[in-house]
Amino acid sequence: MTPPAGDIAIVAFAQSDHRRRTDDVSEVEMLMPVLHEVLERTGLKAGDVGFTCSGSSDYLAGRAFSFTMALDGVGAWPPISESHVEMDGAWALYEAWVKLLTGEADTALVYAYGKSSAGEVRDVLTRQLDPYYLAPLWPDSVSLAALQAQALIDAGETDGPALAAIAARSRSSAAENNPHAQLTGVRPHGDHLVHPLRTGDCPPVGDGAAAVVLAAGRRARELCDRPAWIRGIDHRIEAHGLGVRDLTDSPSTRLAAQRAGAFERPADTAELHAPFTSQEVVLRKALRLDDTVRVNPSGGALAANPVMAAGLIRLGEAAAAIHRGTSDRALAHATSGPCLQQNLVAVLEGEPRAA
Numbered sequence: 001m002t003p004p005a006g007d008i009a010i011v012a013f014a015q016s017d018h019r020r021r022t023d024d025v026s027e028v029e030m031l032m033p034v035l036h037e038v039l040e041r042t043g044l045k046a047g048d049v050g051f052t053c054s055g056s057s058d059y060l061a062g063r064a065f066s067f068t069m070a071l072d073g074v075g076a077w078p079p080i081s082e083s084h085v086e087m088d089g090a091w092a093l094y095e096a097w098v099k100l101l102t103g104e105a106d107t108a109l110v111y112a113y114g115k116s117s118a119g120e121v122r123d124v125l126t127r128q129l130d131p132y133y134l135a136p137l138w139p140d141s142v143s144l145a146a147l148q149a150q151a152l153i154d155a156g157e158t159d160g161p162a163l164a165a166i167a168a169r170s171r172s173s174a175a176e177n178n179p180h181a182q183l184t185g186v187r188p189h190g191d192h193l194v195h196p197l198r199t200g201d202c203p204p205v206g207d208g209a210a211a212v213v214l215a216a217g218r219r220a221r222e223l224c225d226r227p228a229w230i231r232g233i234d235h236r237i238e239a240h241g242l243g244v245r246d247l248t249d250s251p252s253t254r255l256a257a258q259r260a261g262a263f264e265r266p267a268d269t270a271e272l273h274a275p276f277t278s279q280e281v282v283l284r285k286a287l288r289l290d291d292t293v294r295v296n297p298s299g300g301a302l303a304a305n306p307v308m309a310a311g312l313i314r315l316g317e318a319a320a321a322i323h324r325g326t327s328d329r330a331l332a333h334a335t336s337g338p339c340l341q342q343n344l345v346a347v348l349e350g351e352p353r354a355a
Contacts, residue, residue, distance in 0.1 A: 008100050009220040009227030010212050010348065013316035013323075014038035018182040018208035018304035021117040027061070031073040031113050031209045038211040039109070042223040047078045049213075050105025053096045054082075055089035055112035057308050059124050070113065081105070088112060089210060089312030090273075090334030090344050096214050097233060106219045113209035114308035121205055121307060128337055130240055142202055142276075144338045146194040148247040149278035153196060155248045157285075160196065163277040164189045167200040167302060170277075174299020178317075181303040182206045203275040208306030210313045228319035228330075228348040232260030235344035237337075247339055253286040256345040262287065262331055267347070269294045269321050269330040271314040275301040279340055283333060287345070293331075297321070311335065315346055322350040 014037040022030055039045065052074060056067050067084045074080065083099075085092045089112020096108035122140035129135040152158045167189055174181035182204045189200030213223070220227040236252035236259075238245055257263060270293050274280040280295070289295060296302075298317040301310045311334025321327035327350070334344040 003101065003103065003216040006229055006231045008097055008214055008216045009224070009229045010315065010319035011215045011220050011224035011227050012038045012041040012213040013210070013320045014041065015180050015210040015313055015316065016208045017180050018206045018306055020182065020204070020206050022115060022207040023117070027066070027070050027113055027115060028073045030115070030207065031070055031111065034209045034211050035073050035109070035111060038213055042213050044107065044213065044223070046075045046080065049107050049109045050081065051096055051099045051108040052080050052082045053092040053099070053108065053110050054084050055087050055092035055308055055312065056084070056114065057086060059127055060114055060116065060118065060121070060307060062118055074109070088308050088310065088334055088336050090315055091235065091336070093212060093214070093312060093315060094233060094235060094344060097230060100214060100216045106216045108214040109211065110214065110312065111209065111211035112309040112312045114306045115207045116205045116307050117207050125338070134242065141338060142194050142197065144242070145202070145276040145278065146197045148282070148339045149196050149201070149276065151247040152278050152281055157248060158278065158281045162281075163201050164198075166277040166280050170296055170299050170302040173297050174303030178298045178303060181299050183303060197276065197278070201277040203301050203305035204303070206304065206306055208304060208309055210309045210316055212312065212316050212319065224323065226323055226325065226350050228322040228350060231347045231349050232262070233344070233346040234259035235342065237342045238340070240341070242339060245339070248282065250282050250286040250340050250343060253283060253333065253340065253343040253345060256343055257287050257331070260345045260347050262345055262347050265329070267293055267329045267331045269297065269318060269327040271298060271300065271318040271330065271332045272296055273301055273311045273314045273334045275305050275310070277302065282340060287331060287333070311344065318348050322348055325350070
C-alpha cells in the first residue's frame with residue numbers, strides 16, 4: 001500500500017564531529033560510527049532497512065565511483081537495495097522519500113559524507129560551472145559568493161555589520177547547542193577574504209558525515225517516540241548562467257517552499273543551508289522568515305560545512321529538534337551549486353504533545 005505523502009518521517013539522525021582534516025581516517029572509517037549510531041537509535045540492523053541511498057562527490061574524492069567504497073561502512077552482507085546521488089545528501093533523502101512513497105519499502109537509510117581536506121575545495125567547485133564561459137575563468141566559490149554579497153549591499157538589503165551579526169549569532173548558537181560543530185580554529189570576523197566578505201562571513205572547510213533513517217506510517221511510530229513527519233518536500237533550480245539571475249533573490253527557494261507547503265502556517269524553527277552570511281539574507285527573504293523564527297540554532301553551515309553532507313545535516317538538525325520536543329514545525333533547506341543555484345525545502349512537523 002502506498003503511504004500518503006505526509007506519512008513519512010525522519011526517525012533518527014546522527015553526525016560525525018566535523019574536523020579541519022581527517023588524514024588519519026578514510027571515508028569508510030569516518031562514516032562507519034555515524035551509520036552504527038543512527039541504526040542503534042532505532043534498533044535496526046542494516047539488513048532490516050528496506051532502501052539505502054547516499055550522497056557524495058567523485059570530484060571531491062578525486063576518483064570515480066568513490067561511493068562504492070563507502071558502502072563498506074554499511075556492510076557487505078546481507079545484500080541491500082541501494083542507490084546514490086552525486087549531490088548533497090539532502091537530495092539522497094528526497095530519493096529515499098520517493099522510494100517510500102511507492103510502498104516498496106517502509107524504512108530507508110540515507111547518508112552523506114565529504115572530505116574537503118583531500119584537495120582544494122574552492123578549485124574543485126569550479127567544475128560545476130558553465131563549461132564554456134565560466135569554468136575556464138576558474139572563479140572559486142568564495143569569489144562568486146562575494147559577487148552575491150556585493151549585489152545585496154548595492155541593493156541596500158544588508159551591510160557589513162549586519163553580516164557580522166549573522167556570523168556571531170551562528171557561531172554562538174553552535175557553541176551552545178552543537179557539540180559536533182567545527183569551532184576549534186574558526187576564524188573571527190577578521191579581514192576581507194574576497195571583498196566584501198570577511199573570513200567570518202565564510203564557512204570553515206572541513207570533513208564530516210551524517211546519516212538519517214526514514215520510516216513510513218506505523219513503522220515510524222514504532223521506531224521513534226516523536227517522529228519528524230515530512231509534510232512536504234520539493235526542490236527547484238535556477239538558471240545555470242549567473243548573468244541571467246538576480247543574485248539578491250532566490251525564486252527557486254520560494255517555489256520549492258510553496259510546493260512543500262511552507263507558507264501554509266508559520267514555523268518555529270528554520271535550519272538554512274547558508275554557507276555564507278549573505279546567503280542567509282537571501283533565504284530569509286525567500287522563505288518569509290521573521291524574527292519569531294529560530295534560525296540555525298545548530299549554528300548552520302557557518303559552524304560546520306562538510307561539503308556534500310551539510311544540506312542533509314540541516315534536515316537532520318531540524319528533525320532532531322522535533323524529536324527533542326524543542327520544535328513543533330520546522331523548515332529545512334539545502335542548497336548546491338554557486339550562489340544558491342539549486343535549492344531543496346522540507347517542512348517537518350511533530351505530532352501535538354499531550355497537555
